[in-house]
Structure formats: structure tokens, C-alpha cells
Amino acid sequence: MATMGYVAPLSVFALKNELVIGGIPWEFVKRLESMGGAFIEWPKANIDFDVELYKLCCQRMVLEAGVKMYMHSSLIGCEMEGKTVRSVVIENKNGLETLSGKVFIDCTGDGDLAWMAGVPMQENPDGEVQPCSFCFILADVDTESDLLNKCMYHNGINGPSQCKPVREKLLALKEAGAPIPDFGGPWFNNVLHKGCVAVNITRRAADSTDNRNFTDTECQLREDIFTFTQLLKENFPEFKNCYVASTAPQAGIRESRRILGVHTVTADEYVNAYHYEDSISRGIHPIDLHASKGSGQFRIDLDQPAYVPYRALIAPDYPNLLCAGRCISTDRQALASLRVQASCMGTGQAAGVAAAQSVAAGCSVQNIDTQALVEELKNLGTIL
Ligand SMILES: Cc1cc2nc3c(=O)[nH]c(=O)nc-3n(C[C@H](O)[C@H](O)[C@H](O)COP(=O)(O)OP(=O)(O)OC[C@H]3O[C@@H](n4cnc5c(N)ncnc54)[C@H](O)[C@@H]3O)c2cc1C
Structure with a gap:
């Protein structure tokens, strides 16, 4: 964005x-x-x-880190084996390309990969959307x-x-x-x-x-x-x-799909700075819910930084899929704070480290050692 x-x-x-x-x-x-x-x-x-x-x-940071980039490519599908993502399909000038991997991280904002993989999404009872x-x-x-x-x-x-x-x-x-x-x-x-x-x-x-x-x-x-x-x-x-x-190249999106994760961060937990054993990131932006009609905005300022648990980045039963950014598992009000860019970036780093640990340990993303994850994130400068 x-x-x-x-x-x-x-x-x-x-x-x-x-x-x-x-x-x-x-x-x-x-x-x-x-x-x-x-x-x-x-x-x-x-x-x-x-x-x-x-x-x-x-661009410089990504290339220096040895990341292979596919510019101008859209994710258009994925190949599943049960609930395991085996590969993703992208579309670009080369046509369709299939990219396989051990672990996948969905940072599409809209949770496109999770949705394509069949992960259940949060329901919006009143149909409201920012x-x-x-x-x-x-x-x-x-x-x-x-x-x-x-x-x-x-x-x-x-x-x-x-x-x-x-x-x-x-x-x-x-x-x-x-x-x-x-x-x-x-x-x-x-x-x-x-x-x-x-x-x-x-x-x-x-x-x-x-x-x-x-x-x-x-x-x-x-x-x-x-x-x-x-x-x-x-x-x-x-x-x-x-x-x-x-x-801007496109209209900005504040709210769309969010996964139904192992844990859903609620506004109550968020405002009260609930600390989880598997806290992997934080946020301090007010809860800032823009009204879908008119000029209003509902806002709650935070007195202290809120926490995000690792379990909000993963769905039950999907062993090699993580989410980061605004498609993680939150209720609408918690999202209204967590969606800001510094907070999204924090969940991004956590998802990356968790993916690496899952690959290194040869275990599912649900079974990684979350204390080791927290320690590694601290070693990497995350403030918890
Ligand atoms: C108008 C507006 C004002 C805001 N104000 C603020 C503010 O003041 N401060 C602040 O910090 N935040 C603000 N936000 C919130 C913030 O910008 C977003 O919530 C945040 O950027 C979400 O980050 P993300 O990484 O989850 O998703 P995004 O930033 O949306 O990134 C998703 C990326 O995935 C790509 N993508 C999506 N689908 C596919 C696909 N199928 N295939 C390939 N690529 C795909 C997109 O092109 C994009 O590059 C605002 C948002 C809006 C819309």
C-alpha cells in the first residue's frame, strides 16, 4: 500500500x-x-x-538478501495435497508458472493464497467493511x-x-x-x-x-x-x-479477508495489551475504524503497546501456510489498529523466521518451538 x-x-x-x-x-x-x-x-x-x-x-534489500523476484506476476491458484500447499501458480508474460516450496507465506493483504487453499475466513456479521x-x-x-x-x-x-x-x-x-x-x-x-x-x-x-x-x-x-x-x-x-x-497505481484497501486462525486477536485483548506466551510482534496505533459511509471514524487510543501472538498467523491444520500483514486472524476492531504498516511489517518478519524454523526442524508451522521463535526474533532486534 x-x-x-x-x-x-x-x-x-x-x-x-x-x-x-x-x-x-x-x-x-x-x-x-x-x-x-x-x-x-x-x-x-x-x-x-x-x-x-x-x-x-x-529492491536493494530484497536483492541483497538473495531473494528471487517475479515482478508483474499475479498469484492465480495453488496446488494442494490435503491441506498442504504443494505449489502456487502465478501468471505473467511467460504465461503460467508453478512455484513449489516447503512453506508459503501469504502477504497479499486480501489473504488470496489462504483463501485459494480453502482456509476458513473470519465472518463479518454486520457486513460492514472499512x-x-x-x-x-x-x-x-x-x-x-x-x-x-x-x-x-x-x-x-x-x-x-x-x-x-x-x-x-x-x-x-x-x-x-x-x-x-x-x-x-x-x-x-x-x-x-x-x-x-x-x-x-x-x-x-x-x-x-x-x-x-x-x-x-x-x-x-x-x-x-x-x-x-x-x-x-x-x-x-x-x-x-x-x-x-x-x-496511486490502485485504490487503497483497508479491510477484506482475514483467516480464522488458531487464535483470533480480539479488541479486548489488544486494548488491554494482553501478553501471550507466543507474542511475536507489537502495535501501538490507535484502533481506528473508518465508517463505510459518511465522514466518521471510531477511535480508541492505546495506553501501552499491544501484542500479536504467533497463533494469529496460522490456521489450524494447514501445516505449511503462514499469513502476515492485514490478513492475519483478528476481529474487526483489533484489525483497525493492526492493519497499519509498521505492525504489518512486524508480523512479516515473524512469519519469515517461523517459516525458516519450520523448514529447519522439518515440522509443521503449528509444531515449531514458539519459545525458540520468540528468542530468535529478539536476537534479530524485534522488541517484545
Ligand atoms: C487509504 C488508506 C490509508 C491508510 N492509512 C495508513 C496510515 O496512515 N498509516 C499506516 O501505517 N497504514 C495505513 N493504512 C493501512 C495500511 O496501508 C495497510 O493495512 C497495510 O499496508 C497492509 O499491509 P499488507 O502487507 O498486509 O498488504 P499490502 O500493503 O496491501 O500488500 C499486499 C501486496 O500483495 C500484492 N498482491 C495482492 N494480491 C496479489 C496476488 N493475487 N498476486 C500477487 N500479488 C498480490 C499487492 O500488490 C501488494 O503488493 C491505510 C490504508 C489505506 C487503504
């Missing part, structure tokens, strides 16, 4: 200047910073970034102005990061009958370049796992981008010369 959705900043790495998420995620941030591609907003360590340097930094937002970059904005300076940073020093004056004006216009689509925030995010901001304002509910529905929604959201840009130009001098420099 950082590079495909222009979702900024990367939230949240620290509480009161103290890191909550370390390991490879933090190594990545520091490396990006050393390339001039990241600005760390203390005390929360939200990370503003340059999208293009982000891609370059990822909306999609199509983010974009505006150029020729007066980023030196008081308005932008107060809301472009998300360190909490200037209050909530949504831009209140713009929000109030748009709500007033809407109330007065102007044809303004639903919107969130808005949030104007620092992308490290004078005059440019990444904008998160559009909002429409969609099922990202249904191609037709997602396509229709993305088209409507693209219209919304230009509607809001015009409104900003007309109503705020700070935006009078601005233009859409770039829309």
Missing part, C-alpha cells in the same frame, strides 16, 4: 520516543532515511517517505503555509493529524447541499518534496476481492479525486495552484 496506494505515513514505530517495532522493519526505515527517503516523526516515529526511494530501498480510499499526490501546494505545516506531520504535537479547517469547510458545504461525495479526514501527508503532498480524502466502501466491484469503485473514486482537488483549489488559497501530479 505504501507504493501501490500512496499510503503515508508508515504508522507507528514508537511510543513516546521508545521503539515498539524494531528488527528488519526498523532497519528498512533507517536505510531509507540514510538514502534521503524517510523523515522520522518523533515521538511516535511515524515515517514520512518518498515513494520512489521506498521502491529502490526495498472503505477504500484512492490516494493521490498534489503538486504546487503551499506546503510552507501555516495550514499545511500544522497538518502535514503526524507527531501529535499539533493535535489530530486530520486537517480540521478543510474538514469543517467541506462538511459545511455538504450540509448546505453541495454535491460532495463522502470523504475521510482529510489527511495531507508529507512526501519530502516542497509543494507536494499525498492526499487521503476519498472514501467508498468496496469488496476488494471482487474484481467488478473494485473496478467500479476505483472509477468512482478517481472522479472523486478530481472533485476534491477542484474544491481545494476553489476554497483554500494554499491549494489555488495545485494539480494532480499522480494518482
Whole structure:
């Protein structure tokens, strides 16, 4: 979502200047910073970034680690033997390719591999889903102005990061009958370049796992981008010369499939910082549930970092499949915090180490030694 959705900043790495998420995620941030591609907003360590340097930094780190990449490839199926994934099928310019492996990690956000493998998914009793937002970059904005300076940073020093004056004006216009689509925030995010901001304002509910529905929604959201840009130009001098420099490659997705894991993290456990024996990662972003309609947002701030157990990354009976990122096993409210990027990265590192241990020990992902996993993660800089 950082590079495909222009979702900024990367939230949240620290509480009161103290890191909550370390390991490879933090190594990545520091490396990006050393390339001039990241600005760390203390005390929360939200990370503003340059999208293009982000891609370059990822590419370098992945290639240095010896990872074989398949760009421009879609996962389209998998071959199963019982509940064991034997291979995945990808589609690209070479046609169909089958990739076999001992352990598979699903980081598709939508839990595509787990779904294809037949893993049961969380049910959404009220059918509600957080909306999609199509983010974009505006150029020729007066980023030196008081308005932008107060809301472009998300360190909490200037209050909530949504831009209140713009929000109030748009709500007033809407109330007065102007044809303004639903919107969130808005949030104007620092992308490290004078005059440019990444904008998160559009909002429409969609099922990202249904191609037709997602396509229709993305088209409507693209219209919304230009509607809001015009409104900003007309109503705020700070935006009078601005233009859409770039829309993200795709609309951003906050919520879709999540596996029914061995353990499902609940909001209650999360808010109360329940500590599990197999805690493998943490999170400190508020529970932040965007309403599917209107401009509302349900929010609970956390007093202390929450934990994620390893058992939320695996489903019962699927011996060689792990999930990381927003498709892990959580209820809707816990997801509304865990879905942020630093937390997703934390589960990613844990899934990687667990996969390696499963292969080394020749056992299923359910049977690895979780204490050894926790110790190894600590050795690798994860803060638990
Ligand atoms: C509008 C918006 C605002 C947000 N605001 C913030 C914020 O301020 N701070 C924050 O930290 N987080 C924010 N989030 C949340 C965060 O961006 C996501 O929850 C997070 O990026 C999810 O990480 P992930 O790795 O699970 O999935 P993703 O980041 O979605 O990555 C999944 C990857 O898998 C690929 N993929 C998917 N399906 C397939 C397939 N079938 N075959 C091949 N590849 C596939 C995708 O292309 C993508 O590269 C926001 C999200 C949205 C949408």
C-alpha cells in the first residue's frame, strides 16, 4: 500500500520516543532515511517517505538478501495435497508458472493464497467493511503555509493529524447541499518534496476481492479525486495552484479477508495489551475504524503497546501456510489498529523466521518451538 496506494505515513514505530517495532522493519526505515527517503516523526516515529526511494530501498534489500523476484506476476491458484500447499501458480508474460516450496507465506493483504487453499475466513456479521480510499499526490501546494505545516506531520504535537479547517469547510458545504461525495479526514501527508503532498480524502466502501466491484469503485473514486482537488483549489488559497501530479497505481484497501486462525486477536485483548506466551510482534496505533459511509471514524487510543501472538498467523491444520500483514486472524476492531504498516511489517518478519524454523526442524508451522521463535526474533532486534 505504501507504493501501490500512496499510503503515508508508515504508522507507528514508537511510543513516546521508545521503539515498539524494531528488527528488519526498523532497519528498512533507517536505510531509507540514510538514502534521503524517510523523515522520522518523533515521538511516535511515524515515517514520512518518498515513494520512489521506498521502491529502490526495498529492491536493494530484497536483492541483497538473495531473494528471487517475479515482478508483474499475479498469484492465480495453488496446488494442494490435503491441506498442504504443494505449489502456487502465478501468471505473467511467460504465461503460467508453478512455484513449489516447503512453506508459503501469504502477504497479499486480501489473504488470496489462504483463501485459494480453502482456509476458513473470519465472518463479518454486520457486513460492514472499512472503505477504500484512492490516494493521490498534489503538486504546487503551499506546503510552507501555516495550514499545511500544522497538518502535514503526524507527531501529535499539533493535535489530530486530520486537517480540521478543510474538514469543517467541506462538511459545511455538504450540509448546505453541495454535491460532495463522502470523504475521510482529510489527511495531507508529507512526501519530502516542497509543494507536494499525498492526499487521503476519498472514501467508498468496496469488496476488494471482487474484481467488478473494485473496478467500479476505483472509477468512482478517481472522479472523486478530481472533485476534491477542484474544491481545494476553489476554497483554500494554499491549494489555488495545485494539480494532480499522480494518482496511486490502485485504490487503497483497508479491510477484506482475514483467516480464522488458531487464535483470533480480539479488541479486548489488544486494548488491554494482553501478553501471550507466543507474542511475536507489537502495535501501538490507535484502533481506528473508518465508517463505510459518511465522514466518521471510531477511535480508541492505546495506553501501552499491544501484542500479536504467533497463533494469529496460522490456521489450524494447514501445516505449511503462514499469513502476515492485514490478513492475519483478528476481529474487526483489533484489525483497525493492526492493519497499519509498521505492525504489518512486524508480523512479516515473524512469519519469515517461523517459516525458516519450520523448514529447519522439518515440522509443521503449528509444531515449531514458539519459545525458540520468540528468542530468535529478539536476537534479530524485534522488541517484545
Ligand atoms: C487509504 C488508506 C490509508 C491508510 N492509512 C495508513 C496510515 O496512515 N498509516 C499506516 O501505517 N497504514 C495505513 N493504512 C493501512 C495500511 O496501508 C495497510 O493495512 C497495510 O499496508 C497492509 O499491509 P499488507 O502487507 O498486509 O498488504 P499490502 O500493503 O496491501 O500488500 C499486499 C501486496 O500483495 C500484492 N498482491 C495482492 N494480491 C496479489 C496476488 N493475487 N498476486 C500477487 N500479488 C498480490 C499487492 O500488490 C501488494 O503488493 C491505510 C490504508 C489505506 C487503504
